[in-house]
Amino acid sequence: MTRGLLIVFSGPSGVGKGTVRKEIFDTPSHSFEYSVSATTRAKREGEVDGVDYHFISREEFEKMIENGEMLEYAEYVGNYYGTPLKYVNETLDKGKDVFLEIEVKGALQVKEKAPDGVFIFLTPPDLAELRKRITGRGTDSPEVIEQRMQTAREEIEMMSLYDYAVVNDEVHHAAERVKNIIKSEHFRVNRVIGKYKEMLEEFSV
Numbered sequence: 001m002t003r004g005l006l007i008v009f010s011g012p013s014g015v016g017k018g019t020v021r022k023e024i025f026d027t028p029s030h031s032f033e034y035s036v037s038a039t040t041r042a043k044r045e046g047e048v049d050g051v052d053y054h055f056i057s058r059e060e061f062e063k064m065i066e067n068g069e070m071l072e073y074a075e076y077v078g079n080y081y082g083t084p085l086k087y088v089n090e091t092l093d094k095g096k097d098v099f100l101e102i103e104v105k106g107a108l109q110v111k112e113k114a115p116d117g118v119f120i121f122l123t124p125p126d127l128a129e130l131r132k133r134i135t136g137r138g139t140d141s142p143e144v145i146e147q148r149m150q151t152a153r154e155e156i157e158m159m160s161l162y163d164y165a166v167v168n169d170e171v172h173h174a175a176e177r178v179k180n181i182i183k184s185e186h187f188r189v190n191r192v193i194g195k196y197k198e199m200l201e202e203f204s205v
C-alpha cells in the first residue's frame, strides 16, 4: 500500500492556521487525519483534552522526548509543543494522509526526518494584520503578544525553507489554495510511481 502523505502546515502564531485548518476539514477535497499535538501549556477556555491538544505535564513531555516518542518538538513562549510519533507512523502506514499544524522549528525537524512531506507556510498579509489577529483573539497578555510578534519576524525569515507559501488574506481562499496544493502533490511522479511498481511486481512472470 502506498504510504499516506505527510502535510506540514506551519506559520507564525496567530496567522490563522487553526482557522484555515478548520475550513479545510469542514470542506475537504479528500480525507486527512489531523495529528493532535501534545503540549504543556494551560488549557484555554473551550479547549478539549485529546481534541485540541493532549495536555500533559512537563515531566510527562520530557519522558516522551527521552523515550523517542516525539516526531518533533519545540519550546515556544515557555511551553513545550510536540507531535507524538506513533499516531503519525501508524496513520501513514494505513495509506492515510496526516495533517500537522505546528510552528517553524518543529516543521524544520520534520523536514530533516521526512523530506518527502509537503511543507506549507501560511503567511499574514502583513505584520500589522498579524498583530491585530493575535490581539483580537484575546488569549494572550501584552508581554506574550510581544514575544509572539518577535518570534513571528524570525519565522517569516525561514519561509524559503518551505515548499509553498500561502497568504491568509481571506480564510476561504487560503483553504482552497492549501487544498489545491495537496491535491496536486498526490500526482507527483515519485508518489504515483509506487503504485505502478506494485502493479508491475504483481504481473511479473
Ligand SMILES: Nc1ncnc2c1ncn2[C@@H]1O[C@H](COP(=O)(O)OP(=O)(O)OP(=O)(O)O)[C@@H](O)[C@H]1O
Pocket (backbone or CB within 6 Å): 012, 013, 014, 015, 016, 017, 018, 019, 020, 133, 134, 136, 137, 168, 169, 170, 171
Ligand atoms: N483570514 C483571516 N482574516 C481575518 N482574521 C482571521 C483570518 N484568519 C484567522 N483570523 C483570526 O485570527 C485569529 C488567530 O487565528 P488562529 O487562532 O486560527 O491562528 P493560529 O495561527 O492557529 O494561532 P496559534 O498558532 O497561536 O494557535 C483568530 O481570532 C481568527 O479568527
Ligand SMILES: Nc1nc2c(ncn2[C@@H]2O[C@H](COP(=O)(O)O)[C@@H](O)[C@H]2O)c(=O)[nH]1
Pocket (backbone or CB within 6 Å): 011, 012, 013, 014, 017, 037, 038, 041, 072, 073, 074, 076, 081, 082, 083, 101, 102, 103, 104, 105, 106, 107
Ligand atoms: N513544534 C510544534 N509546534 C506546535 C505543535 N502544536 C502546536 N504548535 C504551535 O505552537 C504555537 C503556539 O500554539 P498555541 O496553541 O499556544 O497558540 C503555534 O504556532 C502552534 O502552531 C506541535 O506539535 N509542535
